[in-house]
Amino acid sequence: MIGIFDSGIGGLTVLRTLMEKLPGYNFIYFGDIARVPYGSKSHATIVQYTLQNVDFLIQKGAKMIVMACNTASSIATEDVVKRFDMPIFDVITPAVEQVIKMSKTFKIGVIGTRATVKSGIYERKIKELKPEANVYSVPCPLLVPLVEEGWLKKPETTMIIKKYLHPLKVRQIDTLILGCTHYPLLKKIIQKKIGKRVNLIDSSVTVAGKVKGFLEKHTDVDHLLTKNGMTRFFVSDVTPQYETTSNQILKRNVHFELVNI
Numbered sequence: 001m002i003g004i005f006d007s008g009i010g011g012l013t014v015l016r017t018l019m020e021k022l023p024g025y026n027f028i029y030f031g032d033i034a035r036v037p038y039g040s041k042s043h044a045t046i047v048q049y050t051l052q053n054v055d056f057l058i059q060k061g062a063k064m065i066v067m068a069c070n071t072a073s074s075i076a077t078e079d080v081v082k083r084f085d086m087p088i089f090d091v092i093t094p095a096v097e098q099v100i101k102m103s104k105t106f107k108i109g110v111i112g113t114r115a116t117v118k119s120g121i122y123e124r125k126i127k128e129l130k131p132e133a134n135v136y137s138v139p140c141p142l143l144v145p146l147v148e149e150g151w152l153k154k155p156e157t158t159m160i161i162k163k164y165l166h167p168l169k170v171r172q173i174d175t176l177i178l179g180c181t182h183y184p185l186l187k188k189i190i191q192k193k194i195g196k197r198v199n200l201i202d203s204s205v206t207v208a209g210k211v212k213g214f215l216e217k218h219t220d221v222d223h224l225l226t227k228n229g230m231t232r233f234f235v236s237d238v239t240p241q242y243e244t245t246s247n248q249i250l251k252r253n254v255h256f257e258l259v260n261i
Contacts, residue, residue: 001226001232002063003057005053007035009185010182014181018211026230027231030261033238038069038072039180047075050067058084065080066089066091066207074115074122105172107173108174109136110122117138138164143186148182148241152186178203185249235256
């Protein structure tokens with residue numbers, strides 16, 4: 001199975017794209033609802049949660065891991081790679097590779113949680129590939145709670161997004177990285193407020209493409225993965241709103257198994 005985890009509901013956007021690109025594969029998803037959001041937690045806590053999540057997925061049969069959480073990817077990827085001997089995919093590297101391909105002016109915006117922005121991971125990785133790039137990052141701490149509450153079309157959400165994006169509009173960026181897997185659920189509003197000339201980089205799409213390309217090249221790993229179209233959903237907590245939004249994202253009724261990590 002392919003194991004996927006996120007701090008909350010946003011990782012389901014990654015799972016949805018993976019299921020589209022890899023039909024028939026088995027997946028196991030863990031949403032750490034009880035401890036969301038990760039973006040406001042300390043470095044040590046994020047690493048601890050991430051390692052626990054990966055260990056849980058492996059115990060359940062995962063043969064490779066997709067860290068469908070930008071905060072965990074920005075803080076804990078090195079720790080995960082050191083501890084677990086299997087293919088590990090973060091959501092940051094594929095997004096960076098895509099932005100280098102797409103940006104023409106290399107005035108690049110990044111929105112993410114406080115922890116992701118504070119880590120400087122996007123700027124560091126972008127400048128490794130394109131030293132002359134200008135990277136402007138803005139923390140958007142309210143967006144994850146708004147998505148988790150299902151406030152996807154509320155006027156308050158639109159107002160907050162507009163305020164967060166204003167500094168990036170002033171910088172006249174041509175490409176914007178959605179540095180949190182919750183943000184694709186707000187993509188239409190973000191596109192409208194940042195302007196149609198700005199390309200959006202959706203990490204759920206880029207990491208799914210990366211996983212598919214890896215499996216095509218590494219048949220030895222692909223052979224380890226079961227393929228009978230089954231997906232299991234585990235959560236550390238569940239609410240009626242989470243169930244409703246999850247069903248909307250995946251366009252199916254989802255059965256969640258409650259676990260205590």
